[in-house]
Amino acid sequence: MSFTLYSVTGDDFIGRKELVDELTRELSSKNKIGFSLSGIRRIGKTSILKEVESRLTKQRIPVIYISIWRILPTTIDEFTRVLDRVALSAFEHKLPKKFKFEELLVTGAKALGNFLSGLNLSAKVAEDLKLSLSYIKKESEDVEEAVTKSISLIEHLAEMTKTKCVLIIDEFPSIVELTYGEKNRKMGFDIVKLIRTLFEDFKYTKLVVSGSYRDTLDNLVTKTSAPFYKQLLLREVEPFTKDEFDKFITHYLPDLKFIDSQTKEEFYKISSGIPYNLQLLGKEIQLHDMVKLDSKKLYDIVKTILKKEGEQSFKEFTENQTPSEIKVLKALAKSPEKKPTDIEKDEFMSNATISSALVSLCSKAVLKRRERGIYEFTDNLFAEWLKVSEIM
Ligand SMILES: Nc1ncnc2c1ncn2[C@@H]1O[C@H](COP(=O)(O)OP(=O)(O)O)[C@@H](O)[C@H]1O
Ligand SMILES: [Mg+2]
Incomplete structure (x- = not known):
């Protein structure tokens, strides 16, 4: 079995049944409902979002997934560019004619207008694209308009293709760090308020956000003063239960035996049921071809991992x-x-x-x-x- 430190989906995705079922059901339903997923880092939020994405995609519901951590440079400009690109690719199979986002970016303003009007897009979609693209290409400077159009593009694509769709923003709290202009002014909080206002009127698009740092997510979602207060259903991602831990071991380490049930209990406890820790520990057990685990071997494994990964892994924790x-x-x-x-x-x-x-x-x-x-x-x-x- 292969271990990974990246998010997992499909067969390698263990447990989380209730949460994934609920998210998939509600997001594909007629209800206007969105979610906020919280949980410590490495508990498996991204994996859950990706799993839900893949299930919704199978039902042909377009999913626009973006992670704020992947937006580099960390600017509002890049945010709008990524949104446009991901939105177009999520709807690709429903669009009248395939076109490449990168090509739109190099088309001049005038030619772009002609090109878009020849595509059989709805007027709203064409307008959203035209205005957000002109900002991305630095032909206009109205950042608020650009973000409004990029977000509305998603809703209007859904309206045009008569489908519902889901926007997932992973590592949502980091949005407040996005900067604007040469002075790198932070205006992410305004963007959050803007998104909230837009979503109030949306009929086709549902929103899911996630975040790991409890405090900062609270400021955007849970506090009474937060822009998304009472707008989203709050779900906490918990550590693996004992049962999910058992399933993990059976799937990833099918040949592993424990010398007694206490050792198995210790394994669960040292991992805190955090899937990332289980991937790390599992990888090491596999590396040493261990078939029978006792307490001593378990602690040797833990020591080795801490030596190899501790510094790197917990640096930001201590910082x-x-x-x-x-x-x-x-x-x-x-x-x-x-x-x-x-x-x-x-x-x-x-x-x-x-x-x-x-x-x-x-x-x-x-x-x-x-x-x-x-x-x-x-x-x-x-x-x-x-x-x-x-x-x-
Ligand atoms: N349901 C799961 N089954 C198996 N491994 C998982 C599961 N969820 C997460 N992992 C593993 O845990 C690690 C962290 O997962 P990730 O989804 O990136 O967490 P987060 O987004 O909360 O930081 C990854 O190595 C991933 O492979
Ligand atoms: Mg994540």
């Missing part, structure tokens, strides 16, 4: 935390049952500092509160890494 947050994390990694009062004594930190670090770490979903005064890591591999790493 996002303040020194006192890291101190708290290290203390908890060493003894998970530690209460804030124990940390206070052992680490010589003030009660207030520890409390605010814990609140902040929970809002960033690095920790979750199990019960009063007891916190656990959302990613146990990260905890293992903190135990052995040299930082601080």
Whole structure:
């Protein structure tokens, strides 16, 4: 079986049945419903979106999937260009005549008008294309108009071809980082508000967004002040259940045996049920041709992985935390049952500092509160890494 660190679909996509069924059902229904998927990074959001995309595509529903992380350079201009390109390719099989987006980009303004009017497009689609393309080609400077036209293009393509369609924006919170103009002014938040206003009137297009950083997604979707407040159904992507973990092992490591059920339990626990961790651990087990796993071998595997991947894998994790947050994390990694009062004594930190670090770490979903005064890591591999790493 081949392991991967990229998103998975089809046979290699394990579990998530309820969520994928619900998304597919609602997005292909007559209801006007959109979704916001949240969950820590590497929990499998993109894979779910891709799986849903492939199911909808099989029903001949055009899906326009874009990931804000793939927009390079990170400008509004590139955003409109990508939207146009992806929208046209999603509708390709429904368009009256095939044409290449890249060709439209090199056609002069006047010739473009003629070309578009010869294509049997609806007037709205032709207009959207003309105006957004002229912005992309730097013939006009009205950025708000350009984004409006690029988003409307999707709705108008759907209207023209009498179909519903779905716009998926992965890593949605990063949209606020998109910049505009020579001064690189950040105007992503305005774009979010614009998208929201446009979607209110859309009849054919449904919206799905996803994000990993809980705080920033909240600002766009869940808070009462957020542009998309109450506009989308909120779904949290959880770690694999025990059952999904079992299915993963059976599919990816069919020959692997566990020396006892406790070892299997430990495997599940160290992975935190995070599919990415399972891919990493699984790859290593396969590399060593292991057929029977015991506790010692499991921890050797974990050590090897942390040595190979830890630095790289958790760098941005640690970069996002303040020194006192890291101190708290290290203390908890060493003894998970530690209460804030124990940390206070052992680490010589003030009660207030520890409390605010814990609140902040929970809002960033690095920790979750199990019960009063007891916190656990959302990613146990990260905890293992903190135990052995040299930082601080
Ligand atoms: N349902 C799944 N079955 C098997 N592997 C998965 C599944 N979901 C995610 N993965 C694996 O986990 C890793 C992270 O998945 P991804 O979808 O990119 O997560 P996210 O978008 O939340 O960061 C990838 O290596 C992917 O192969
Ligand atoms: Mg992703």
